[in-house]
Amino acid sequence: MNSGIPRLGINIDHVATLRQARGEEYPSVVDAAQVSLLNGADQITIHLREDRRHIQDYDVEAVRLVTKRFGKPLNLEMGVNPEIVEIAIASTPEWICIVPEKREEKTTEGGLDLLDDNNFIRIEDAVKKLKASIKDVKISLFLEAKMETLARAVELPIDAVEIHTGEFAKVFANGDDTSQFIEQYKSAHEFLKSHKVACHAGHGLTDESVVPLLESNIFEEYNIGHWIICQSLFKGLADTVKNLKATFDAHPIK
Numbered sequence: 001m002n003s004g005i006p007r008l009g010i011n012i013d014h015v016a017t018l019r020q021a022r023g024e025e026y027p028s029v030v031d032a033a034q035v036s037l038l039n040g041a042d043q044i045t046i047h048l049r050e051d052r053r054h055i056q057d058y059d060v061e062a063v064r065l066v067t068k069r070f071g072k073p074l075n076l077e078m079g080v081n082p083e084i085v086e087i088a089i090a091s092t093p094e095w096i097c098i099v100p101e102k103r104e105e106k107t108t109e110g111g112l113d114l115l116d117d118n119n120f121i122r123i124e125d126a127v128k129k130l131k132a133s134i135k136d137v138k139i140s141l142f143l144e145a146k147m148e149t150l151a152r153a154v155e156l157p158i159d160a161v162e163i164h165t166g167e168f169a170k171v172f173a174n175g176d177d178t179s180q181f182i183e184q185y186k187s188a189h190e191f192l193k194s195h196k197v198a199c200h201a202g203h204g205l206t207d208e209s210v211v212p213l214l215e216s217n218i219f220e221e222y223n224i225g226h227w228i229i230c231q232s233l234f235k236g237l238a239d240t241v242k243n244l245k246a247t248f249d250a251h252p253i254k
């Protein structure tokens with residue numbers, strides 16, 4: 001892993017959730033991307049879901065223009081639905097994070113199931129198509145930190161695995177012992193490093209639960225969304241991102 005400050009990806013999906021709740025044109029995801037990048041975000045993350053419950057097709061285009069203007073990466077989260085794959089190809093993000101998607105879920109529950117052969121083949125086909133169609137695109141897979149799943153992941157031409165930290169975040173919020181997660185993440189990181197695959201983290205993280213992860217020096221990138229948008233209601237997006245960035249800056253990777 002490279003030394004330096006871990007990257008902070010700001011997921012702005014829930015700005016669009018608020019907009020879609022009323023069918024208005026505000027709040028603006030373009031403004032949210034801009035404010036995040038002006039205040040220390042290293043990349044913008046958006047999830048174009050099949051059901052379009054928050055981010056819309058036109059948001060992908062609009063946010064892409066902002067990230068390009070700032071010279072920062074766009075990280076597009078997506079399932080492997082063929083229509084979404086075509087949109088990804090047209091929007092040429094720097095990063096794509098492939099996630100599982102169920103229509104009835106509130107949020108992305110759990111990582112990709114790579115142990116199911118049919119699923120593995122669908123993901124493999126999508127990864128190969130995206131790599132062949134978008135110059136220099138980097139691809140991550142959203143996975144649980146389970147060794148048998150990671151072993152299948154490294155068979156694919158991927159650049160990173162984003163570990164699903166949702167369970168860790170819940171246990172942390174309850175004030176319970178999280179050491180078993182940290183150990184599991186360390187083993188995952190060692191394994192991935194030996195295959196030259198980077199280790200990212202995301203889901204359910206807050207300014208507090210991210211700290212033990214930052215201290216563990218495991219992850220080179222974090223994608224955080226829901227907590228940031230909720231905190232912004234009280235503190236504003238600019239200050240929320242700025243403060244989180246300061247926490248990251250205080251924890252360089254050793």
Ligand code: PXP
Nearest residue numbers: 108142202203204223224225226
């Ligand atoms: N990473 C991935 C792959 C996700 O699917 C999500 C949720 O969209 C996040 C990170 C951000 O999670 P949260 O909104 O809970 O911070």
